[in-house]
Amino acid sequence: MNEIYRPPLWPFLVIGFVSLIWIIPLFGIVAISLRPESETLQGWWRIDEFTLTFDAWRKVWINYPLWDAFVNSVLIAGLSALGSVLLAPMGGYCYQFLNFPGRRLTFLLLVNAFVIPNQVLIIPLFTLWREVGLIDNIFSVIIPFVALSMAWAVFLVKNYLTDFPRSLIEAAQIDGCGHIRTFFSVVLPNALTPMAAVGILQFMWTWNSLLLPMLFLRENIPLPVLLTKIKGTYEPNWDQVAVATIITTIVPLAVFLYFQKYFAAGASNQSGQKG
Structure with missing residues (x-):
């Protein structure tokens, strides 16, 4: 036995x-x-x-624009994640399945964007946003967030599509589908796993980002910037900082717990069947 x-x-x-x-x-x-x-x-x-x-919770709610900062964080992180989720699969599809001049060179340049620190872009971006009137506009941080995420997001999606059944692409082309129809009807429904990964990572990165929002936003500040204002120069206000920290971490934790189920769908999506 x-x-x-x-x-x-x-x-x-x-x-x-x-x-x-x-x-x-x-x-x-x-x-x-x-x-x-x-x-x-x-x-x-x-x-x-x-x-x-509950004095700390009451003080934070009364003395600081907590709700406005929360809404700004949701808008900035949500729109940044949405932009990356929409654009990264298109870039990954182009570099994986299309042959065009400069394909390898442009992909190498895109991957090398990993090493560009955000601090290098601060002065030219600030000058540009001031000239076009985007200072204190949430799109002054959303646009850089989406652009800076393209390097790793496209690279992640392209690596996922490496194992995508090329026979499905060929079958769609035989049926008369162009690249746009093939992308939206065949590839995109089976790429939920990398899209979820890009969305989660981008949302968490932009939600917790401090440098760009602190420089480009004045009134429409998100929660991380508000967190620095709650911590006083001479009075630490640790109880109020703890309240703001809890509120700041609840949303990204909930987003991760909800969307992590799409990671488990990787095996079925790789088979070429709609998830």
């Missing part, structure tokens, strides 16, 4: 220990937001004196 296989216990212990290390700071942030700052300055983990209060 075959014995039932029992997996070793140590991997679960290691995973549990690492998960605990990651979860402890989250408990700390929640505890700081629900206690007076005078108690948390001596250690949020101390329970010898624990006073539950």
Whole structure:
């Protein structure tokens, strides 16, 4: 009689220990937001004196434009992710299935854009946006976010399409489909996995980005910029900073938990069947 296989216990212990290390700071942030700052300055983990209060949440909501910053973050991150999700599959399809002059050279130039730091673009972008009147307009950060994401997004989608069944492309061409019809009817419905990956990564990057919004936006600031304003110069306001941190992290966490199911559809999408 075959014995039932029992997996070793140590991997679960290691995973549990690492998960605990990651979860402890989250408990700390929640505890700081629900206690007076005078108690948390001596250690949020101390329970010898624990006073539950929502004063920090009320102060942040009353004293700062929290809702406006939240809406601005949703618009900036959402439109930036949408732009990358729409444009990256087109670029990946062109570089994978089309033959045109300069195809390899332009792809190498696109990939080399990985090494361009954002700081190099600040001065020319600021000059350009000031001349065209885009300062303090959310598109002054959305356009650079989408453009800067094209290097890794197109590269990611192209690598995914490397294993795409070329026979489906040929069958569509035999049926009289052009490249546009082939892309939208055959390739795009089976490319949900890289599109979800691009959307998640782009959304998280733009949601947490601080440099460009801080430089180009004055009134329409997103949550990360507001977070720097809540932390005072002389008074840390750790309880209020903890509240803003919790609000800032809720949305990207929810987006990741919802869209991660598309990663599991990779195997079925690779088979050439619509997911």
